[in-house]
Structure formats: C-alpha cells, structure tokens
Amino acid sequence: MSTTSKQGLANGLTNYGDKDFSLFLRRAFAAAAGHSPEMMSRPVIGIAQSASGFNPCHRTFPELVEAVKRGVLVAGGLPLDFPTISLGEPFTSPTTMKFRNLMAMDAEEMIRAQPMDAVVLIGGCDKTVPALLMGAASANRPAIQLVPGPMLPMSHKGERLGACTDCRRFWSKYRANELTQDQIDEAQTKLATTAGTCGVMGTASTMASIAEALGMSLPGTAAIPAVHADRLRAAEASGRQAVALALNPIRPSDIITRDSVENALRVLLAIGGSTNAIIHLTAIAGRAGVDVSLPRLNELSDTTPVLVNLKPTGEHYMSDLYAAGGVGAVLRELRPLLNLNCMTVTGETLGQRLDAEDTWVDRDVVRSFSEPYRPQGGLVALFGSLAPNGAIIKRSAADPALFEREGRAVVFTSLEDLSSRIDDPALDVAADDFLVLQNAGPTSEAGMPEAGYLPIPAKLARAGVKDMVRISDARMSGTAYGTVVLHVSPEAEAGGPIGLVRTGDRIRVSVKNRRIDLLVGEDELAERRARAPAGRSLPTRGYDRLYRQSTLQAEHGCDFDFLRPDGLQPRA
Ligand code: FES
Numbered sequence: 001m002s003t004t005s006k007q008g009l010a011n012g013l014t015n016y017g018d019k020d021f022s023l024f025l026r027r028a029f030a031a032a033a034g035h036s037p038e039m040m041s042r043p044v045i046g047i048a049q050s051a052s053g054f055n056p057c058h059r060t061f062p063e064l065v066e067a068v069k070r071g072v073l074v075a076g077g078l079p080l081d082f083p084t085i086s087l088g089e090p091f092t093s094p095t096t097m098k099f100r101n102l103m104a105m106d107a108e109e110m111i112r113a114q115p116m117d118a119v120v121l122i123g124g125c126d127k128t129v130p131a132l133l134m135g136a137a138s139a140n141r142p143a144i145q146l147v148p149g150p151m152l153p154m155s156h157k158g159e160r161l162g163a164c165t166d167c168r169r170f171w172s173k174y175r176a177n178e179l180t181q182d183q184i185d186e187a188q189t190k191l192a193t194t195a196g197t198c199g200v201m202g203t204a205s206t207m208a209s210i211a212e213a214l215g216m217s218l219p220g221t222a223a224i225p226a227v228h229a230d231r232l233r234a235a236e237a238s239g240r241q242a243v244a245l246a247l248n249p250i251r252p253s254d255i256i257t258r259d260s261v262e263n264a265l266r267v268l269l270a271i272g273g274s275t276n277a278i279i280h281l282t283a284i285a286g287r288a289g290v291d292v293s294l295p296r297l298n299e300l301s302d303t304t305p306v307l308v309n310l311k312p313t314g315e316h317y318m319s320d321l322y323a324a325g326g327v328g329a330v331l332r333e334l335r336p337l338l339n340l341n342c343m344t345v346t347g348e349t350l351g352q353r354l355d356a357e358d359t360w361v362d363r364d365v366v367r368s369f370s371e372p373y374r375p376q377g378g379l380v381a382l383f384g385s386l387a388p389n390g391a392i393i394k395r396s397a398a399d400p401a402l403f404e405r406e407g408r409a410v411v412f413t414s415l416e417d418l419s420s421r422i423d424d425p426a427l428d429v430a431a432d433d434f435l436v437l438q439n440a441g442p443t444s445e446a447g448m449p450e451a452g453y454l455p456i457p458a459k460l461a462r463a464g465v466k467d468m469v470r471i472s473d474a475r476m477s478g479t480a481y482g483t484v485v486l487h488v489s490p491e492a493e494a495g496g497p498i499g500l501v502r503t504g505d506r507i508r509v510s511v512k513n514r515r516i517d518l519l520v521g522e523d524e525l526a527e528r529r530a531r532a533p534a535g536r537s538l539p540t541r542g543y544d545r546l547y548r549q550s551t552l553q554a555e556h557g558c559d560f561d562f563l564r565p566d567g568l569q570p571r572a
Contacts, residue, residue, distance in 0.1 A: 007246070008044045008078065011115035026115070035078065043246040045072045045239065046116030047081035048107055048132060050123045055088030057125040057204065060148050060195045060226050067232040068120050068146065071239025077117075077246060079239060082110060087127045097475065098447030098547060100127040100134075100280075101560050107135025108563075111143075117246035118142035120238050124149070124196075126203040126478070129211055130280035136216075137252045137287035138563065142245035144345045145217045146238045147208040149226035150318035151196035156187065162199025162319075163192040164479030165312040168453070176461040196226025200311040202478035203280075205318045206273035210281055212327045213267035215255045215344030219353050223322035241345060250343060256288040259339035263350065265297060266334050267327065269304040269377030272313035272396045274478025275486055276450075278379060283557030286564050294381035294390040294555055298514060301380050305372030306396050307333050309365055312481040313378060313396040316365050324365035328357050333369045382485060384517040386471070386497050386507060389489035389555050391516055397481035399467045403511035406519070407434040407469055411503045412454075414439045415446050423458035431460055434469040434507050438499050441473030441491020442558045443551045445536065452476040452486040469509060471516070473498055473554075485509065485516060487554035493535070494553065500528045 009030060013022040030040050047068050051061035065081050072079035085103040087096040111119050121132035124147045136143035153162030170191065174184045197204035205223070212222040218241060221234040261281065268277050282292040307330055310316050321327075331338065332354055340351030348356075367373045378396030383389075395403070410433045412418040418437055421427055429435075435454045442448045452474040456465050470484045473491035492499030497518055501507070506519040518525075539545040550560040 007117050009040055009115050039078050042076055042078040043117040044115055045077045045079050045242045046119040047079055048084050048119055048121045049081055050084045050086035050128050052086030054091040055086045055125055057197045064122055064235045067235035068239035071236035072243055075240040075243035077243035089126050095447045095449035096127040100131045103131035104134035107132050108138045111139040111141050118242040120242050121145045124204055129207040130284055133284045134287050137256055140251050140253050142249045142251055144238045144242050145211040146235055149196050149224045149231045150205055151194045151199045152225050152319050153199050153317040154193045156190035161191050162317045164198045164202055165200045167191050168480055194227050198479055199317045200479050201271055201273055203274040203276040206277040206478055209267055209271055209327050210264045210277055213264040214260050215342055220326050220328055223318050223326045225319045254343050258290050260342040261285040261290050263338050265300050266304050266337055269301050270330050270334055271308040272306045272378040275392050275394050276475055276478050278392055279554055279557050283559040286557050286559055289565050297381050301377030304377040306374035306378050307367045307372050309373050312479055320365050324362035329361040329366040382514050382516040384515040386516045386518040387488045391485050391488040393485050395511055398483040402469050402483040406506055406508040407432055409434050409436045409501050409503055409505045409507050411436045411501050415451055422455055425459055427457055429457050431465045434471055436501050437472035438492040441493050443548055444493040448475055450475050450477040452484050453480040489553045489555050500525050
C-alpha cells in the first residue's frame with residue numbers, strides 16, 4: 001500500500017531550500033533506521049506515547065506500543081513512535097494541572113512537525129488524555145486515543161482496594177486515629193498493586209470514558225483493565241484503524257463537535273465522573289471551537305441519571321464496569337438522550353455503533369435508565385455572589401444533609417496557611433462551619449492543585465466528623481468525595497470574591513437553587529477590595545511566566561488563551 005507524494009515520509013519536509021534533497025536525506029536516515037524502500041513508501045502512523053519512570057500508571061506502554069505497531073504493520077502502515085511529556089499525578093510539583101497545557105502544546109507541535117498521516121495517542125494518567133486530545137484537536141490530523149486501562153482491585157484483609165478513593169479513606173481513618181502507624185504502613189503497599197490507572201471512577205477513568213463517548217477511542221476500549229489481554233488487542237486494533245484513517249481521513253474536527261461534546265457530558269454525568277473532567281472537556285471542546293456552558297451543564301445534569309455504581313460515588317471498580325458491559329452499556333441506556341449521528345474514529349456513527357453492539361449488561365454495575373442509581377447527574381454548577389462565573393459541586397459524592405445550608409466561614413489564605421493551621425488544636429472551628437481555601441486557583445502559584453478536598457480538622461475528625469462544606473478555587477481529585485465546592489470563579493488570584501472572604505463571614509449554599517452566596521454587604525466588600533495587597537508580580541521567565549500570563553479561568557477549561565481558536569483573554 002503506497003502513498004501519494006504528499007503522504008508518508010514525504011509529508012511536511014524539513015526545509016533545506018531543496019525539496020528533493022530534503023526527501024532524499026529523510027529517506028537516507030529512514031534507511032539508517034533499517035527501513036526498506038517498501039516500508040518507506042507506506043502511510044506513516046505516529047504513536048505518541050508518554051511512558052516515563054516518573055509515571056507508574058504508564059508502565060505498560062512498551063508493550064502497548066509494540067501491539068499498536070503490530071496493528072499498523074498488518075494494515076500496511078509504517079509505525080513510528082515518539083515520546084511526549086508525561087505527567088504522573090503524584091510525581092509532579094506543584095501539580096500536573098500546571099503542565100497539562102505544556103503537554104498539549106508538545107503533542108500538537110510534534111504531530112504537526114513530524115511526517116505522520118495519522119497518530120495513535122497513548123496516555124492514561126489524569127492530565128495526559130486531555131493534553132493529547134487538546135493537542136490532536138488543534139493539529140487536526142486523524143487521531144485515535146488509546147488508554148492503558150485501569151488497574152485491578154486486589155483484596156487486603158477482606159476488602160478490595162484499587163487506589164485513590166481507598167487511599168483517601170485509609171488516610172482519613174489514620175488521621176482520625178482509627179488506624180495505627182503499622183496499619184497505614186502496611187496498607188501503603190496494598191492500595192495500588194497492578195499496572196494501570198486508578199481503578200475507580202477518578203479523573204483517569206472518567207477521561208477514558210469521555211474519549212470513547214466523544215468517538216475518539218475505539219468502541220469498548222475505555223474500561224479494559226491494563227493487565228487484560230483485551231487491552232493488547234485494543235492496542236493492535238487502534239494501530240490497524242489508524243491506517244484506515246490515514247487512507248480515508250476522518251479528523252478530530254469531524255468527531256469533536258457540539259453534539260459529541262454534549263454526548264460526552266451526558267456520559268460524564270451518568271458515570272458519576274470526576275469534577276476535573278468538566279475542565280478538561282471544556283478545554284478539549286474549546287480547541288474545536290465548541291463552548292461548554294455551565295448553565296447548559298445544569299440542564300443536562302437535571303435530565304441525566306447516574307447509572308454507574310462505581311467508587312467514589314458507588315461501590316464497584318472500573319474492571320467491574322468492563323465486565324458489566326463497559327461504556328457501551330452506559331451509552332445504550334442513554335441512547336434516547338444522545339446525538340446518534342456523531343462520527344467516530346471507526347468511520348461509523350455512534351448510532352451505528354450502538355446498533356451493532358452486544359446488549360448484555362450487569363445491572364449491579366450499570367443500572368437501567370428507568371431504575372437509575374441516582375435520578376439526576378452527579379455534577380452541578382453553582383452561581384452567586386461568591387462565584388459569579390460559576391463553581392462545581394459533585395452532588396453524587398456529597399452529603400445531601402449539607403446541601404441547603406448557611407454557615408460561618410473559616411478561611412485559609414493559602415495552602416501553606418491550611419497545612420500549618422488545620423490540625424492546630426486551638427483552631428476556632430466547629431462541624432457546621434464552612435472551610436474556605438483561597439489562592440489555589442488556575443493562575444495561582446499553586447497551579448490549581450487537587451487541594452479542594454480540605455482535610456477535616458484533626459480535632460473534629462477525631463470527634464467523628466466525616467464531612468463538612470468546603471469551598472475553594474482549587475480542584476479535587478476525581479477519586480475524592482465529600483461536600484466540596486470547587487473551581488470557584490473568578491479565582492482569588494484574579495480578584496474574585498472568594499479572595500475577599502474573611503473568617504466569621506456567613507456563606508449560604510443551596511444546591512437546589514444552584515446558588516452560593518457570600519452574605520457580606522457591597523460596601524464592606526468594596527472596602528476589603530480597596531485594602532487588598534497588590535497582586536503577585538509576574539514571574540520573570542520561562543514557563544511560569546507563560547502560564548501566569550495566559551491561563552484562562554476554570555469555566556474556559558484553564559487552557560492558554562493563545563491556543564484557543566477564539567482569542568479569549570485570561571481575565572475575561
Ligand atoms: Fe495515575 Fe491515578 S495516579 S491515574
């Protein structure tokens with residue numbers, strides 16, 4: 001299967017001022033890699049892969065790359081893999097969120113700069129899938145997302161454990177003196193025991209599901225466990241399909257549309273997915289010129305039931321979802337709500353995909369539309385004087401008893417302030433207070449970390465308090481749970497009202513009315529604003545400077561302004 005003169009290795013020549021020489025030289029170096037003339041005439045399939053010793057979630061990538069290559073070769077393509085930045089959640093400071101856009105730029109530019117007719121994107125740990133999809137959407141070469149798959153839960157002393165929801169649960173017990181040092185040390189080696197991404201419906205699993213719902217991954221592949229042989233077959237099939245896309249291009253712009261983004265939002269809500277996915281899906285959609293509006297999210301949330309019974313909102317693990325029918329089972333239940341004409345990487349529409357699928361489903365894991373796990377979606381946006389541009393709460397992971405409340409603010413002005421005072425026995429705090437964290441938003445020095453799940457103050461935790469209302473401009477891990485209001489916008493760093501809250505102020509939250517209000521008069525707020533210290537100065541160099549200057553607020557997906565097609569400004 002040979003290519004036309006503009007395809008394969010002839011694509012995008014290096015500029016030496018003589019095109020024929022450029023191609024001659026390129027082929028000379030391809031020959032140096034051992035490729036025969038027949039191989040050099042094939043369509044080139046790039047394999048963007050983010051393996052790294054700093055990213056244990058990606059440790060299966062060498063064999064995934066090998067399987068993708070097998071598929072490409074069988075279908076008549078030339079597979080060439082290349083590295084991208086890798087973002088391992090617990091290994092990156094201050095937070096992987098700060099570097100998602102950097103990885104997206106890396107992916108976009110390398111897809112565009114290197115001679116590939118299509119690309120298989122391999123990523124899995126939280127930020128890597130959105131980064132790769134953002135980059136691919138901007139480069140707009142035919143692309144398929146392949147994820148490494150979730151880890152398997154394993155049993156420890158009679159209970160199944162599968163990473164971070166369980167990590168947080170064990171840590172909370174330890175903080176409440178319910179576990180000894182020896183017990184927590186022992187648990188540390190039992191919480192994440194196989195290759196793959198976190199085994200619950202955290203951000204990685206949510207983004208894998210969203211990639212499939214968007215149509216950017218092969219059907220049925222989001223939930224295949226990392227160590228299951230089906231995962232390798234999915235990799236091989238992705239390689240094969242990439243060659244088909246190279247020959248008959250279907251581009252991300254054909255797939256990521258207003259309709260498919262709404263499908264993905266429906267799936268996000270139905271799976272009880274991560275709050276982070278709102279930011280990431282907004283950023284991916286933004287690259288394709290599609291806006292995700294938070295009021296529209298609320299409309300979708302009110303009409304989309306939670307169907308999937310997975311941690312952190314339920315009880316099962318991602319491998320159970322695979323055994324139960326996978327994301328396809330969720331899509332089939334949602335079918336009356338979905339836009340079925342959306343194109344996918346297979347060349348079929350979503351409707352054609354669903355028509356062809358096996359209909360078996362385990363109802364313990366994926367409930368029917370008529371008997372859902374919860375009647376409404378897991379995520380809602382709140383608006384009000386504390387969050388004029390919106391905030392997010394994962395109501396499916398929160399305590400409904402705390403949904404309609406007024407409380408006294410106990411304010412922490414930074415992450416450092418939080419960690420130095422939260423466990424102070426002298427901290428003036430009660431169980432019905434609202435904990436508020438400031439200066440942890442998108443452009444803050446902290447880089448919008450997953451710190452919105454503020455720990456329950458030690459003295460309250462020991463007294464048995466399990467949940468409190470917590471409010472911040474930060475994010476929260478998709479594996480966390482609690483009555484946590486996140487992504488408050490504008491953030492404190494950008495002059496948002498959250499930065500004006502003082503300990504003792506009253507705040508009212510109403511999930512029913514989608515409201516979050518700071519009950520302080522306008523005059524007082526104006527005075528506080530006038531007295532506020534000057535903002536942090538712009539970093540003098542490097543990525544810090546670019547990040548601070550160009551990052552948009554949460555409702556715009558925290559993308560860089562200059563990477564979107566619409567030229568939004570950071571402080572808009
Ligand atoms: Fe990588 Fe959870 S730490 S997916």
